[in-house]
Amino acid sequence: MLPSLGALADATLRVWRLDDGAWLLLAGPPAAAPRAPREPGRADAAFVAMPDAGGLWLEVVPTAGQRPDDVVRRVMPVLAGVAHLESTVESLTTELASRYEEIDLIYTIGELLGRSQAVAEVADHILREVASVLGARQAGIRIVDEEAGVLRLVAIVGSAADGIPREVPLDAPDDVVVVRAVRTRRVETGPQAQWVAGEVLAVPMLHAAPGGPTRVVGTLALADRAGGGTFTREETKLLAAVATQIGTALENTRLAEREREQHTLERELAMAHDLQQKLMPTPAVLQGEADVAVTSLSAESLGGDFYTFARFGRGRIGVMLGDVSSHGFSAALIAAQVMAAAGIYANSAIAPDETLALIRESLGDELEHTEMYLTVFYGILEPSTGRLAYSNSGHPHAFRVPRYGPAARLAPTAPPLGLAMDAELGRESLPWTFGTDMLVLCTDGLIDQPNAEGERYGEQRFLEQLEEGRLLSPAELERRILADVAAFGGEPHDDTTLLILRM
Known part of the structure; x- marks a missing residue:
């Protein structure tokens, strides 16, 4: 380092130490002894003690035109710092060796x-x-x-x-x-x-x-x-x-150990999630009868949204979608029980309100024990009569989307299952234009999806998407809506299900 510093200062630099009465050159160009003390009348070199350097001296021989003391003032802080650092390192080395x-x-x-x-x-x-x-x-x-x-x-x-x-x-x-x-x-x-x-x-x-x-x-x-x-x-x-x-x-x-337990739980939840997904049918169940697109996303490994289909022959089909008042394991258990009951009662081709009444009866003890409830829409489409018959237990997001005009809400006919166990479930019937009308069902996870500012996606925006895309196929319209929801709010914050059907 000393030659480089000397080149920058345009001077010859040497570091000396007095050892047993003789000067010992430690760094710098070879020399027998320092050019000091100065001869009378000469000022071409300086020889000064380095502060806090343990007896080291600096010799400065500048080129013509420079004063030695000026060079000393420029280079001494650098050399003193280096000497202090080396002293510190040596002290630490000694300490480490002793320890x-x-x-x-x-x-x-x-x-x-x-x-x-x-x-x-x-x-x-x-x-x-x-x-x-x-x-x-x-x-x-x-x-x-x-x-x-x-x-x-x-x-x-x-x-x-x-x-x-x-x-x-x-x-x-x-x-x-x-x-x-x-x-x-x-x-x-x-x-x-x-x-x-x-x-x-x-x-x-x-x-x-x-x-x-x-x-x-x-x-x-x-x-x-x-x-x-x-x-x-x-x-x-x-x-x-x-x-x-x-x-x-x-x-x-x-x-x-906790992580191992967590991994075990996650594996079990993953298996339960796969089982839950397998309990819900694919659109292929209605192949040849209806054009269906459906997506169900869980906020956790297990969710409380559910849907199912039924075929009754002669073109008649049943469509059920519901939302349990929570998510996670307990909600998924209720949803699984609903689908199991629906598999038993819906295939009997009885009226929608009678089907929901039987499901409510089979779940009565469970709903009372858990203090949970669920909203359910169940409709039967019958091409021979050109009508939709449905029963809606408190599910707010069920719509008929015609080729022309605004989307129409399929209003609830009863409170959610589990809130009023003895309430009449009710039934509605309305004309249906087969080939053009769409049945659209979704859960509140889609409507309530928040963005970064805490704003809801909202039903109005959802209905605008439905009406603007009514001429698309169910699959195309579903992709469009889910992409718009994702662009608005990112990953789902709640269980989210969207079902679109045209027949």
């Missing part, structure tokens, strides 16, 4: 924890290593059992093991050093004469999850220091570092 045994301990513990699935498997080995390096005759690791309300001993070394309790209540008095360490979340020391001789040093094992609160996982404690006396500050710092390692390993073990 080799402690560093080796940290490394050994890290290696042990890295090889083991569970801290308990290597806890005894870790304790022996720690006790050996820090000169403690007794050592123990305890973990916090929040459910039992105790500090539980998982590893111990030392001759006093038989006299130390395996469990200590977390609400024990403060004179129990390990409990005090948990309570204060700090290193605690003090006598514990009823257990061990000498001073007890207890360090809380903490784990700070990113973005989460710091948890006390347990304690690492030493006692009965060899040679007597108290543990030094350096020994306490080392023990705290070891405790951090063990605490992190313990927490990682706990999180790994």
Whole structure:
């Protein structure tokens, strides 16, 4: 670095040190001795001590036209900084060398924890290593059992093991050093004469999850220091570092176990989701009778939306769509029961309101027990009469979309199933233009989809999409609407189902 700095300063730079009465050149172009002290009347060189550099001197020989002192003022801060940095590095190197045994301990513990699935498997080995390096005759690791309300001993070394309790209540008095360490979340020391001789040093094992609160996982404690006396500050710092390692390993073990349980649950939910999807028929069920497009999306692995179809012969078909008043596992269970009941009753070709009454009766106990309810639309299209007969238990989003004119709501004929178990379900019948009219059913997850500003997608926008795309095929119109909803609000925030049928 010195030649480069000299080139920038347009001067020859040398660094010297006085060694046993003789000047020793440490850096710079070869020279037998520094050009100093100056000869009388000469000012072509400078020789100055470098501040905080441990006896180093700087020789400056500038080119013609420069004053040596000016060059010194420019280069000295750089050289002094480098010298200070080298001194710091040397000091740190010396410190690290002196702490080799402690560093080796940290490394050994890290290696042990890295090889083991569970801290308990290597806890005894870790304790022996720690006790050996820090000169403690007794050592123990305890973990916090929040459910039992105790500090539980998982590893111990030392001759006093038989006299130390395996469990200590977390609400024990403060004179129990390990409990005090948990309570204060700090290193605690003090006598514990009823257990061990000498001073007890207890360090809380903490784990700070990113973005989460710091948890006390347990304690690492030493006692009965060899040679007597108290543990030094350096020994306490080392023990705290070891405790951090063990605490992190313990927490990682706990999180790994929780993750395994979560993966198991996710696999089971995925299987349940696949089963739920298979319970709902594909449009192919109505192939040859009607042109159908349907999409059902769950906000969670399992959802509360459902739909099904029925064929009665002679062109008559039944269409059912519903929405349970929640989502997740409980809603999916109700939806599955509805589809099972619909499979039994809808295929009997009875009137829509009678079908819903039978479904309500079969689900009565379940709805009362869970305090859930569901909205259901069930319609039967009959080409021979040119009519749609339907029963609507509180489902708000059911529409007839004609070739001309506005979309017409197929109004509810009864409250949702589960809210009024004895209510008349009612039935409506209206003319249907086969070949042009479309039956459109959706759940509130589509209508209520919010955007980034919290605005709802809304029924008005939905109806505009229906009326603008009424000449499209059901599949084309469905893709158009779902794309518009996604552009408006992104991923579904609730269970979302859209069914479009023309026959």
